[in-house]
Amino acid sequence: xxxxxxxxxxxxxxxxxxxxxxxxxxxxxxxxxxxxxxxxxxxxxxxxxxxxxxxxxxxxxxxxxxxxxxxxxxxxxxxxxxxxxxxxxxxxxxxxxxxxxxxxxxxxxxxxxxxxxxxxxxxxxxxxxxxxxxxxxxxxxxxxxxxxxxxxxxxxxxxxxxxxxxxxxxxxxxxxxxxxxxxxxxxxxxxxxxxxxxxxxxxxxxxxxxxxxxxxxxxxxxxxx
Numbered sequence: 001x002x003x004x005x006x007x008x009x010x011x012x013x014x015x016x017x018x019x020x021x022x023x024x025x026x027x028x029x030x031x032x033x034x035x036x037x038x039x040x041x042x043x044x045x046x047x048x049x050x051x052x053x054x055x056x057x058x059x060x061x062x063x064x065x066x067x068x069x070x071x072x073x074x075x076x077x078x079x080x081x082x083x084x085x086x087x088x089x090x091x092x093x094x095x096x097x098x099x100x101x102x103x104x105x106x107x108x109x110x111x112x113x114x115x116x117x118x119x120x121x122x123x124x125x126x127x128x129x130x131x132x133x134x135x136x137x138x139x140x141x142x143x144x145x146x147x148x149x150x151x152x153x154x155x156x157x158x159x160x161x162x163x164x165x166x167x168x169x170x171x172x173x174x175x176x177x178x179x180x181x182x183x184x185x186x187x188x189x190x191x192x193x194x195x196x197x198x199x200x201x202x203x204x205x206x207x208x209x210x211x212x213x214x215x216x217x218x219x220x221x222x223x224x225x
Contacts, residue, residue: 015054044079099140106133139173156185177203
């Protein structure tokens with residue numbers, strides 16, 4: 001792989017950490033003092049920042065780069081509109097934009113990680129990003145379910161119409177991906193239950209494939225030496 005073809009996944013990792021840390025931090029430090037529309041708009045701005053920061057990791061894939069910038073602009077525009085009025089279509093659109101960007105980023109990072117070339121620091125960061133993106137992808141699917149069926153999607157999440165639930169959904173997604181199964185949040189929608197156990201399977205398969213690939217790569221390098 002030439003230098004111009006390599007991706008720097010550190011930007012993607014920073015974008016993911018920003019997306020994961022800011023929403024619960026807002027809830028922790030501001031609680032219910034933030035108006036609903038401001039909270040929603042802030043979350044949409046965070047989505048936009050995630051796109052902007054992460055897209056630099058995909059700069060070599062030009063169409064992905066411009067696509068990510070377009071999604072970031074759309075999310076920030078939606079955030080401005082959300083300051084003035086609430087619309088389910090706006091929230092669904094933003095969730096779908098983040099979902100699409102996450103799927104594309106996961107595909108590119110995964111293709112690099114499992115290319116069976118020399119394992120370097122960038123590949124290890126990419127492997128972490130893929131795992132985090134898997135949790136984010138499923139989380140965005142759950143957010144869509146929660147928007148469409150707020151009263152019949154999850155048990156353990158109180159949808160009172162006054163605060164964003166993204167941080168709770170993200171928490172549930174990674175508890176599911178790691179098969180921790182704390183049980184404080186459970187799906188009650190039949191289709192949602194199917195998606196949940198598919199996430200469990202994906203999480204287990206990813207770790208098994210990643211470990212076996214790293215071991216095979218290490219053994220191959222030792223044999224060639």
